Amino acid sequence: MANLSSLILLAAGAAEHAGAHEAAEPAAFGVLSAAWIVAASMAVLILIAIAVKVPATLTKGLDSGIAEIKKQLEEAKALRADAEKLRAEYADRIANAEKEAVLLVEHAKTEAQAIIAKAEADTTTTIGRREKIATDKIEAAERAAVSELRAKAADAAAGAAKGLIAGHYGADADKGQVDAAIALI
Numbered sequence: 016m017a018n019l020s021s022l023i024l025l026a027a028g029a030a031e032h033a034g035a036h037e038a039a040e041p042a043a044f045g046v047l048s049a050a051w052i053v054a055a056s057m058a059v060l061i062l063i064a065i066a067v068k069v070p071a072t073l074t075k076g077l078d079s080g081i082a083e084i085k086k087q088l089e090e091a092k093a094l095r096a097d098a099e100k101l102r103a104e105y106a107d108r109i110a111n112a113e114k115e116a117v118l119l120v121e122h123a124k125t126e127a128q129a130i131i132a133k134a135e136a137d138t139t140t141t142i143g144r145r146e147k148i149a150t151d152k153i154e155a156a157e158r159a160a161v162s163e164l165r166a167k168a169a170d171a172a173a174g175a176a177k178g179l180i181a182g183h184y185g186a187d188a189d190k191g192q193v194d195a196a197i198a199l200i
Contacts, residue, residue, distance in 0.1 A: 047055075064070070184192075
């Protein structure tokens with residue numbers, strides 16, 4: 016309060032010296048100058064503001080504003096921490112997805128090589144089996160051809176023998192042979 020009254024007196028003195036010009040200044044009640052009246056009204060206004068607790072209300076408003084800003088800053092920090100956590104989580108997911116993709120590609124290559132090897136083995140087996148079937152068919156055809164040839168040769172030999180016998184032997188020759196055969200018995 017002492018600081019306030021010295022501030023008022025200082026302001027009043029400065030106002031009095033600033034107005035040093037030759038014209039007469041108006042005075043209230045013939046004693047107080049306009050500067051003193053302004054200084055006194057300011058002092059009364061400040062005292063009323065203090066009595067009504069305007070500074071406390073202003074401080075309280077500023078404190079609540081500061082508290083709200085601090086709360087928003089804390090929320091922003093929490094949101095940033097959550098965002099950082101999500102970013103790290105998604106970065107891990109991306110890294111894991113890339114690793115899984117590499118593993119899937121390697122697995123697919125391994126499976127493809129296994130399928131190719133099995134197909135080659137199956138093809139080799141199938142070719143061997145078909146070669147054996149073809150060989151068996153060829154051998155069977157050869158046997159059939161040999162048998163047919165033997166049958167034709169036998170038919171041809173029988174036909175030739177029949178022709179020879181028919182040409183060289185007649186009924187007279189047969190009679191002699193039959194009689195000789197009967198005599199042997």
